[in-house]
Amino acid sequence: MSSNSKAAARAQKAAEMRAAQKRRENRRRILTIAGVVAVMALIVGGSIGISLLNKEEVKAASAGSSKYGVTIGDEDAPHSVVIYEDFLCPYCGQLEAASREDLEELAADGKVFVEYRPFDLLSQSFGEYPIRAASAFALVLEKSGPEVAKKFHDLLYENQPSEEDPDAMSDDKMVDLAVEAGASEADVREGIETVSHRDWVSQATKEATDAGITGTPTILLDGEVFQDGRTVQDLADNLAAELR
Template identity: 35%
Template sequence: MSKADRGRSARQRLAEERARQAARERQQRLLVIVLGAVAAAAIIVVAVVLVRNAGGGSEPGSDYKGELAPATRQPDGSVAMAKAGVAKPMLELYEDFQCPACKNLEDRLGATIKEQAAAGKVKVVYRPFRLFRQEPLKSNSQRAANAAACAPAGSWIRFHDRLFAEQPDEGEAGFENADLVEWGREAGITGDAFAKCVDGGEKNAMVDQATAHAAKAGVSATPTLMLDGKQVAGGALTPDGLTKAIEAAGT
C-alpha cells in the first residue's frame, strides 16, 4: 500500500469513527429527552392523584347518610331546610353550582350543615344564584340554577348535591338540559313537569330575582355563608368551627 493510500485509509477510519461517535451522542441526547418526558408525565400523574386525594375523592354530600330535615320552597324561590318550628339561628348559603369554591365548601361543610339542621340546631336557607357573567360559565350556571328552581322541595337536597358532583370544569360547557333532567330523575323527581321546566327555562326569571337578591344582600363572591345576617368566615369555615358558631348563635 502506498503512502498516499495509507493516508486516505487513516482519514477514512477517522471519519468513520467520528460518524459513530456522533451517532452515539445523538442516541444519548434522545434518551435524555425521552427519560425527561417520562419523568414529567410521572410528575403530572402524581400531582393529579394528590389533588384528587386532597379533595377527598368523593362526591359532594355523598358521605352523608344521616337524617335530612324537611325542605320547603320559600316564596322568594329559596329552599329552607329545618325541623318544624326552628326559625333561628338561620344559616343562609349563597352559592353558584358552577363555582369550584362552592363545590369545595360543600365537600367540607355539606354534611355538617345537614347534621345541624336535622338536629334542630339551625334553619338552613339555600340561595343559589348566577354569579358568572362570562361564557360558558354564565350559561352553565343559569341552566343549573333554573333546574334547581324547577326541582320540587322533597327532592331538592339530593338534586343540589348531584349538581355539585357533576360540576363542569371551568371553561367547559356543561349542565346540559338532558343531563339535568336525568339527574333529577335519579334524585327521585318524577313526571313530565320537571323536564318541561328545565327545557323551557321556566324559572329563569326566578334565577334573575335570586341574583338580584344576592347583590342587594352585598354578596359579591361565592360561596357566602350568613349566620343571622353576619358573614361566616375564618375558623368558622370548618366542621367544628361552624358547629360552635351555630351553637353560640342559638344561645
Template identity: 35%
Template sequence: MVSGSSSRDARQAKAAEMRAQVAKAEARRRMLLVGSVVMALVVVIVGVFVVVQNTRRDNATASTATPAGIGAKNSIVSGPDSAPVKVVIYEDFQCPYCAQFEAANREQLAAWTEAGDVQVQYRPISFLDNASTDKYSTRALNAVGAVVNSAPESFLEFHNLLFENQPAEGGAGLTDDQLIEYAVQAGAPEAEIRTAVEDLTYESWTKRVTEASSKDGIASTPTVQVDGTALESLDAASLKSAVDAALAKAK
C-alpha cells in the same frame, strides 16, 4: 190572431224577464260569496287573535314564573323553622369554591338540621354565566327552580348531585338531558322537569334572585352567614366554631 209585432214584443219581454232573473241570481251568488269570504276572514282574524293572546299569556307566565315553595329572601330551606340558629348560604352551581364548601361541610350541616339545631337557608344565584359557554349558571338554577316547584323534597339531593358533577369552568355545562337525569335521580317527575328545563321556565326568576342578592351586598360565592354574620373563613372548623357559638348564645 196575434200580429208579428205583438209576438216579437212578447219574446222581448220574456227575454228581459229572464235576464232580470239571471241578474238577481248572480247578485245573490255574489252576495253569498262575499259573505262567505267575510266570514272566513273573521274566523281567521279571531283565530290569529286567540293565538296571539295565548302566546302573550304563556310568555307572560313564563317570564314571571316563580317556583312554588320558595321562602323568605328567596330561600330554599332545610331544617325546621324552630331551629335556634339560621345559616344562610349563597351559592352558584358553576362556582368551584361552592363545591369545595359543600364537600367539606355537607355532613355537618345535615347533622345540625336533623338535630333541629340549625336551619339552612340556601339562596342559589347565577353570577357565573360567563364562566361557561352555554349560560350554565342560569340553566342549572332554572333546573333547581323546576325541582323546588314540582318536588321540593328532592331539592337537597339534586343540589348535592349538581355540585358532585360540577363541570369545569370555561367550557360547556351539563346538558339539559343531564340536568333532567339528575333531577329524576333525586326524585323529581321527569315530564314536569323536562318542560321547565327545555323551556327555561324560571329563567326570569334566576335573574330576579341574582339581582336581589346583589342589592343585599352579595359580591361573591360562596357567601355564608350564621345568624346574619358573614363568615370570613369558610373551612369546616370556622363554620363549626361560628355555629357552636351561636347555639351557646341561643341557649
C-alpha cells in the same frame, strides 16, 4: 514575578471574583424573597380589606326569609345559616362537600335552620350554565317540593362541571339528576331544556345583589357574614363548631 507567583495571584483573583459573585447572588436572592413576601403581604392585606368591606356592606338575612332558596331544619332553631351560591362556583362545590354532612346533622338535631340561595354570579364569564342550573333547581322546587329540590341541589354539586367546560352538564344529564332526586321526567324535561325559570334566576340574582353579595360562597350566620377560616375546609369546620 515568578510564574508560580503569577499563577497564585491569578488563582486568588479568581477566588475573589467567585466570592464576590456569590455575594451578589445571595443579595439578589434575599431581595427577591423579600419582594415576594412584600407582595404576598399586600395581596393578603388587600384580600382581608376587601372581605371586611364586603362584610360591612352585606345586609343581614335569616334563613327562610327569601323566596329564592331551599331550607332544611326547624325555623325555630337557635341559629340561622344562609349560604349564597352559584352552581358553577368551584369554592361553593368545595364548601358543599365539606359542610353538607355537618349541616344536615345539626339541622336534624334542631340546632340550625339553613337556607341555600343559588343565584347567577358567573354566567357573564363562563356562559349559561349558572342560569341553566339555577333555573332547573327552581323548576324542581316548584314541581316536586323542597325535599326533592335539596337532593337535586346536592346532586348538581356532586356532578359539578368545571369552569373550563360548563357545557359538560348536558340537558339530558340534568334531567337524569332531577329524576334521581325524585322528580318526574314529565314535569321537568321541557322546563330544563327551555330554561323555563330564567326570570326566577334573574330575581334571585337581583335579591342577592341588592343584599350586597359580590362573591360566592357567602355564608351568613345569625344574620352576619361568617368568614372564620383560611381555607374552605376551615370555614366549614369552624361554622359547624359555632353551631354545636
